[in-house]
Amino acid sequence: ATHKLLLLPGDGIGPEVMAEVKRLIDWIDAQGIARFTIENGLVGGAAYDADKLPITDATMAKADAADAIIFGAVGGPKWDSVPYEHRPEAGLLRLRKDLGLFANLRPAVCYPALAESSSLKREVVEGLDIMIVRELTGGVYFGEPKTITDLGNGQKRAVDTQVYDTYEIERIARVAFDLARKRQNKVTSMEKRNVMKSGVLWNEVVTQVHGREYKDVTLEHQLADSGGMNLVKWPKQFDVIVTDNLFGDMLSDIAAMLTGSLGMLPSASLGEVDAKTKKRKAMYEPVHGSAPDIAGKGMANPLAMIASFGMALRYSLEMGELADKVDQAIAAVLAKSLRTADIKSEGATVVSTSGMGEALLKE
Numbered sequence: 001a002t003h004k005l006l007l008l009p010g011d012g013i014g015p016e017v018m019a020e021v022k023r024l025i026d027w028i029d030a031q032g033i034a035r036f037t038i039e040n041g042l043v044g045g046a047a048y049d050a051d052k053l054p055i056t057d058a059t060m061a062k063a064d065a066a067d068a069i070i071f072g073a074v075g076g077p078k079w080d081s082v083p084y085e086h087r088p089e090a091g092l093l094r095l096r097k098d099l100g101l102f103a104n105l106r107p108a109v110c111y112p113a114l115a116e117s118s119s120l121k122r123e124v125v126e127g128l129d130i131m132i133v134r135e136l137t138g139g140v141y142f143g144e145p146k147t148i149t150d151l152g153n154g155q156k157r158a159v160d161t162q163v164y165d166t167y168e169i170e171r172i173a174r175v176a177f178d179l180a181r182k183r184q185n186k187v188t189s190m191e192k193r194n195v196m197k198s199g200v201l202w203n204e205v206v207t208q209v210h211g212r213e214y215k216d217v218t219l220e221h222q223l224a225d226s227g228g229m230n231l232v233k234w235p236k237q238f239d240v241i242v243t244d245n246l247f248g249d250m251l252s253d254i255a256a257m258l259t260g261s262l263g264m265l266p267s268a269s270l271g272e273v274d275a276k277t278k279k280r281k282a283m284y285e286p287v288h289g290s291a292p293d294i295a296g297k298g299m300a301n302p303l304a305m306i307a308s309f310g311m312a313l314r315y316s317l318e319m320g321e322l323a324d325k326v327d328q329a330i331a332a333v334l335a336k337s338l339r340t341a342d343i344k345s346e347g348a349t350v351v352s353t354s355g356m357g358e359a360l361l362k363e
């Protein structure tokens, strides 16, 4: 089969790290391991410069048709004065919203060679491999009403509303349980049922989905605050964590810092399974931004982008073994003490973006 990919490099270091993914794709193709049909598109500031829009309808149509979207990063000072609705980030938000990408997967993996550079003790992080599943399209970031009202007495009132419907919790729970089955078979659900109605419903629905469809998976519930504490204290107790948009935003950033640099962190955003094609809409992107401070210098770490492509191989393209090889190659280049500047350590060989990409291919 031919896999349809849409590459959206974006701005800043986006195109630099995407070039290393392209190199990997070309290699896979040349080896005859898989065939790809590649579309390219503009997003963010690059799209604004060309079309006065952060993403065009034509690019959205390509995104809709793709088996997987590989996204670099958007934004930068050049577009600071662009009208708010056309700012670079609006391109990313439109992709998430229009494609219904409700499940954000953020792995936190600590590669052995980087265990030293974690913010935590070596024994706490070495061998760490957890997956945070964050609900991405609901909750307090989107719930209505969302207002600031002038109360007239020198006071204002800000209101955000946390809203979750059963179906939203069910579908994110299923994503978490399905992932767990391919990992250590354990899900920890986090909410605040002690103080939030949405936490009560979250807990209830996750428990029901488990009882109906996933009895073979171990399910545990933790309150999101003490869960956060446990994440820092002994993260290896977790396999898959499933949580709402707000808690997931915070917990995934905290988990990220267990493992080292921003330049190492991949992510995936998944939509619903299409009834006809049985496929999910999916976008894969590094957690980092466009890093304007190092753009154009050949210094960017391409491993987050490459690991994101690895997630595409695993979750959209049914090439789990090849995804394992990508992960092993990342571990191997790090074990050989090759480092881009962001993760350099004593005695390491500092390599450029393309130097890292080439070394990875050799592995």
Ligand code: NAI
Pocket (backbone or CB within 6 Å): 013, 017, 072, 073, 074, 075, 076, 077, 089, 092, 262, 263, 264, 285, 287, 288, 289, 290, 291, 292, 293, 294, 299, 300, 301, 302, 304, 340, 342
């Ligand atoms: P950033 O992630 O771009 O950079 C933060 C720091 O980490 C910088 O010092 C940067 O040099 C470094 N860094 C990031 N990725 C790296 C990599 N692959 N290799 C080596 N070093 C790396 O976040 P920042 O500076 O807050 O934002 C810069 C721009 O990116 C802004 O316009 C922001 O809006 C945008 N942004 C876009 C995101 C996206 O496209 N998903 C996410 C976050 C920020």
Ligand code: MG
Pocket (backbone or CB within 6 Å): 249, 250, 253
């Ligand atoms: Mg965040």
